[in-house]
Amino acid sequence: MELTQQLLEMPEWSDDDIVRHQLPIVDTPFVSVGGGMGSLAMVDTLRIAGQPVESLTVLAENAIPSETYEHLANNSQIPRHERLRSDSSSTMDCIWGWPGYALREAVADKKIGPAATVFAEPILANYYTPKAGQVYESVRREATRIGWDRMLRTGIVRTVRRRREGGYFVIHTPADQSGAVPGGPKQRVVYRCHHIHLAVGYPGVKMLGDLQAYREEHQDWRRVVNAYEPHLHAYEEMLRRPCTVVVRGSGIVASRVLQRMIDDRDQRGAQTRIIHLFRNYPDGPQGDKATFRRPVLAGWAKQGFNFPKAAWGGQLRNDLESLEGDERSKFIDAMGGTNTAPRKDWEEQLERGAREGFYRQLIGTVKSVVPAEGNAGIRTVIADRQGGESFLDADFIIDATGLEAGIEEHRVLRDLLQYGGARKNVKGRLDVERDFTVRGTQSGTGRLYASGSITLGGYYAGVDSFLGLHYAALRIADSLAENGFGKKIGPLRSTSQWWKWARNKPI
């Protein structure tokens, strides 16, 4: 039978409700929804803590944990051989963080370079960062080792609801619909579980308001593109003929897009002219005191990672944990905000571009985006700082601001806000405790946890990063242990499990 409107409008379900709707029930103690990097970190930690595969279920759209990541990375111009933006010990496949990616790369390639970089960073060298391909391969190996496929059920999670008798129900639409009646309702499975972990990644990408308005009004998805969406056609056209491109945003995504365009100029004969439009142009170091100062170079705020390192596990993590409300939100912005990584090759390209005139920076607020008169381009109308108005015509506009959609865009999260007792935090994301329990969603002794970007604005800044996902996983595992699900990983278990990991022995 199909889900009824009446059922969907009940804030809590009982076992009887599900039976009455003739939905098949599968019992499982723990469900992780998403099946991306966050779910991998979670079940990896729980498997290492001693949970058998039978106790854990991963409900995912994709079969491989790094699939969505790889898709977004490819779109934003990070192919497999390019280096990412996290450090050597942010090892997606290893909860211990050692040996890091640098040491492994040094051993595999028989080169001292990567290990020497870690030794000298960030004083004598920029931070070491691993190649995308190395991370993907390590993820696959670890997923295989922990029996990922045996925990995985592919499909789409539709709803998460509290169960009257405690715990939760998860409505799942399996990818394999062979059991559904042709033309009839979708085949569904209801997972009845005690605890849930949500790691659904980004609810969606968001365009800048003026660009979105232009796209919708003129039905033009070709010339105004978002860096997180596929937009190879733009680079291909830049190779065919000289183009003018407006880039919006000045964070890491913008750096990648600019590198791609300038690499194509340098290596493949493109003649792209780039106009880089800044809304805010920092022209001096950021921060309010000598002990809190971030360097700025030519309008770009620079730091190794999206937050200062100590936000993941040092004094800045402690500082943030003690803040509430607006203060917390402001501190997250002060540590993060728009910033990019210091990389000599990027700085060289942009300096050369400015000198030779193919890269130009402009500051202004966009008033509107309209089709350009006379030719096929797009016109950006800008109010400059003096209050004057000017315009820029371009062949493409690339939105590299990396904006994310609100959490309501995701059906499961919207539903949780409406019926599940979840609330939004100061940044409009899911309000979580320090241990990543979603506030207000407790169901009997069952707990609902979340990790990843949907929890930004909470007590931990680096939630949307490999290391942050591991941090969340460990805190959640500890919290689960306190609630009677499994045991905390102590020194002996940690060591013996690491030894297994090191020899790639399945668990």
Add this chain to the structure above:
Amino acid sequence: MTPTLFGRIQTRIIMMATLGVIWTAIIGPVLPRPSVDGESISLGNMYKALYLAVVVVTVVGVVWELIYHWIQQYRWEKDWPTIYGLVVAINEGIVAYLILNAGLFWDERPPGQSFPLPAFLIMFVTLWLIIWAFTNGPMQILSLRWRFRGGRFDPNW
């Protein structure tokens, strides 16, 4: 590394109390022994001197950690780069030796006899490298949460 002040102090004390004590026991017998009146000092006296050095490096180290923590405040990342962890061995080694050589009140050295420098140097440098290497990786195997807690071992997150 991204230590907090408490993390620094806890890590220092625990490392010296474990690796420091064990390594000193291992290396003690093979270190060059100074001689008094033409005769090498006994292994027992050698250990006394070496363990005194361990205590001094630990106690004075807590003061050093305060200074490092202050320096760290001027770093945006609030981190302690790997290389700093090695470089500070120089200042620490010099100061620890000067203190040991100046003589502490329980010191039983005959007057005029300096604290055995070659033995101190070998022990200090090797121990430093061991602790440095250990805290830059393998530590995380034993203590999974250590890196997230800024180097603290106490059970609070």
